[in-house]
Amino acid sequence: MTKRITRSYDDEFKSNAVSLYLSSGKSYFQLGSELGISASSLAGWVNSGRYHKDRLNRKVTESELLELKKLRKELKHVRTERGILKKAVAIFTNPTKEKDLNL
Numbered sequence: 094m095t096k097r098i099t100r101s102y103d104d105e106f107k108s109n110a111v112s113l114y115l116s117s118g119k120s121y122f123q124l125g126s127e128l129g130i131s132a133s134s135l136a137g138w139v140n141s142g143r144y145h146k147d148r149l150n151r152k153v154t155e156s157e158l159l160e161l162k163k164l165r166k167e168l169k170h171v172r173t174e175r176g177i178l179k180k181a182v183a184i185f186t187n188p189t190k191e192k193d194l195n196l
Contacts, residue, residue, distance in 0.1 A: 113128075121136045
């Protein structure tokens with residue numbers, strides 16, 4: 094029976110690995126083999142967003158907040174329009190019995 098070896102890495106190593114991945118343009122597999130870690134571990138760190146250095150200390154500006162508010166309002170409007178169009182399509186694709194009799 095084989096024992097499974099579990100390695101643990103500190104947050105600084107993970108953060109540096111994520112930064113290196115984002116700046117190098119290499120695949121998870123290539124960079125993982127260079128660093129001696131599995132590609133799935135590296136992918137997990139990158140996809141979690143927790144170890145992105147540039148995002149940790151970044152503050153949202155007033156213009157970004159205004160844009161976000163505007164985009165959320167627009168998204169709500171588009172979703173409402175889509176709902177109306179879905180209902181219209183359902184009405185026009187399911188003809189009633191009266192329409193079938195008039196043909």
